[in-house]
Amino acid sequence: MESNHNNDWTAAELVYRGEGNSSIVIAVKKVCFDQFRKVKLFRKHKSLPDEDTFALLMPDFCDIPQTIATNDNLIGPVISVEIKPKQGFLSSLDPYSCVYSSFQSVKLEQGLITRKSGYCPLDLYSGCRHRMNIALNQLLSNPQNNFRIFRDLQLAYGEGLKCDIDTILHGFINVTETIGSIKDVFCNLLIEALLKPFHNKNEILYSKLKMKYEQHYCNYHRDISLPCECKEKCQLPYDCILGTILRTQMLDTIDHRFAQDLLDFILKCSSDIEKFSELTVPRGVGSISKLDFESNELFMTRKIWEFLVSLTAKDCSIIIAMQKLNSAEIEFNSDTEDAVTIIHVPQARSRFFVRLSIIDVDQKPFHKVYKLKNFKNIKI
Numbered sequence: 001m002e003s004n005h006n007n008d009w010t011a012a013e014l015v016y017r018g019e020g021n022s023s024i025v026i027a028v029k030k031v032c033f034d035q036f037r038k039v040k041l042f043r044k045h046k047s048l049p050d051e052d053t054f055a056l057l058m059p060d061f062c063d064i065p066q067t068i069a070t071n072d073n074l075i076g077p078v079i080s081v082e083i084k085p086k087q088g089f090l091s092s093l094d095p096y097s098c099v100y101s102s103f104q105s106v107k108l109e110q111g112l113i114t115r116k117s118g119y120c121p122l123d124l125y126s127g128c129r130h131r132m133n134i135a136l137n138q139l140l141s142n143p144q145n146n147f148r149i150f151r152d153l154q155l156a157y158g159e160g161l162k163c164d165i166d167t168i169l170h171g172f173i174n175v176t177e178t179i180g181s182i183k184d185v186f187c188n189l190l191i192e193a194l195l196k197p198f199h200n201k202n203e204i205l206y207s208k209l210k211m212k213y214e215q216h217y218c219n220y221h222r223d224i225s226l227p228c229e230c231k232e233k234c235q236l237p238y239d240c241i242l243g244t245i246l247r248t249q250m251l252d253t254i255d256h257r258f259a260q261d262l263l264d265f266i267l268k269c270s271s272d273i274e275k276f277s278e279l280t281v282p283r284g285v286g287s288i289s290k291l292d293f294e295s296n297e298l299f300m301t302r303k304i305w306e307f308l309v310s311l312t313a314k315d316c317s318i319i320i321a322m323q324k325l326n327s328a329e330i331e332f333n334s335d336t337e338d339a340v341t342i343i344h345v346p347q348a349r350s351r352f353f354v355r356l357s358i359i360d361v362d363q364k365p366f367h368k369v370y371k372l373k374n375f376k377n378i379k380i
């Protein structure tokens, strides 16, 4: 990840941050990552390859560097929250319960988790502050791989590491200044960040993606989640970070079942599988039906492309990096490609500088279309 140094880091400067299926993420700091590696049991067998391998140098989205905001007016620790929100709408494969709860059953059966989470993505994506608050509280109580808090770039809260929230947030939200509990104030801040407009580089693509979304409820979580009883019917803002992710997820208009048939058919006629990994956005993206200019083949290829992009959006994570503002004015670089904003939280009598990012947006390979076949617990 980004550093002010040149690239000659020694092991002593590297900090283990986390890892996925295909990569280990290290931040450039002062301690060797091996000491900190708290890996899920099923990844314990993995190690770094002995031969030369590749590394990606990425900005550290848990940080608020000087290139984005002059730090003179920012005080206290940088608190970053990582949320892996998963699929935010009901799938036609199961119109009653969220997809997340089905995968939780599979994980429980496979011994990957010890108890099912009360987190319902439909609550988080609802746009209703009450429901979002329930979702965040459930993530806090059973974070799994869906929720982490970092304090000054170090993991402070997550699966297997549940420290006291008030201690983690010390100097960020102060108990003497808050009305209500620190946890409530913190959740309110996160909700505001998730609902703020998220301006990003791909706005032109995203503006083409429509979102016809009403609040949904999930049968599985009916004892935890509450119906939205707000005076005005809540709706997820189209242009917030969750809205952006949801619109991309909703590019999946065909579901695994049909995607598999479609892909079988395409592969019978052509072996050019490269077309599914093309980075160019296909013309007509987001349109449910075949458009006049599209041949059958173009249409089917577009549908598979959209399905795979939607899979990426169903698996990506959000990082919200925040720091307290100490004065009325803050200068930030208006050329920055990052989505930054300022949030006033009356209950904390404070304003916060917030940087929003989306990570883990690697393209999914086309064979992912067949993945669902391997899960006998998923209702089809």
Ligand SMILES: O=P(O)(O)O[C@@H]1[C@@H](OP(=O)(O)O)[C@H](OP(=O)(O)O)[C@H](O)[C@H](OP(=O)(O)O)[C@H]1OP(=O)(O)O
Binding pocket: 020, 021, 022, 084, 103, 145, 311, 314, 315, 364, 368, 371
């Ligand atoms: O299928 P899901 O919803 O369980 O998502 C997988 C994730 O599981 P999760 O449920 O988030 O713990 C899974 O996450 P973990 O490795 O369990 O942290 C991966 O992100 C996987 O993607 P890939 O195979 O590495 O490209 C994800 O698979 P795909 O999104 O590629 O299908």
Ligand SMILES: Nc1ncnc2c1ncn2[C@@H]1O[C@H](COP(=O)(O)OP(=O)(O)OP(=O)(O)O)[C@@H](O)[C@H]1O
Binding pocket: 001, 017, 018, 019, 020, 021, 022, 023, 024, 025, 058, 059, 060, 061, 062, 082, 148, 315, 317, 319, 359, 360
């Ligand atoms: N650019 C970044 N800035 C800050 N933290 C990051 C960044 N990229 C990754 N991370 C951290 O490293 C962890 C692992 O990231 P990675 O993308 O490899 O795995 P993942 O999200 O679990 O995906 P997968 O299992 O699909 O490979 C993330 O969960 C996050 O905590």
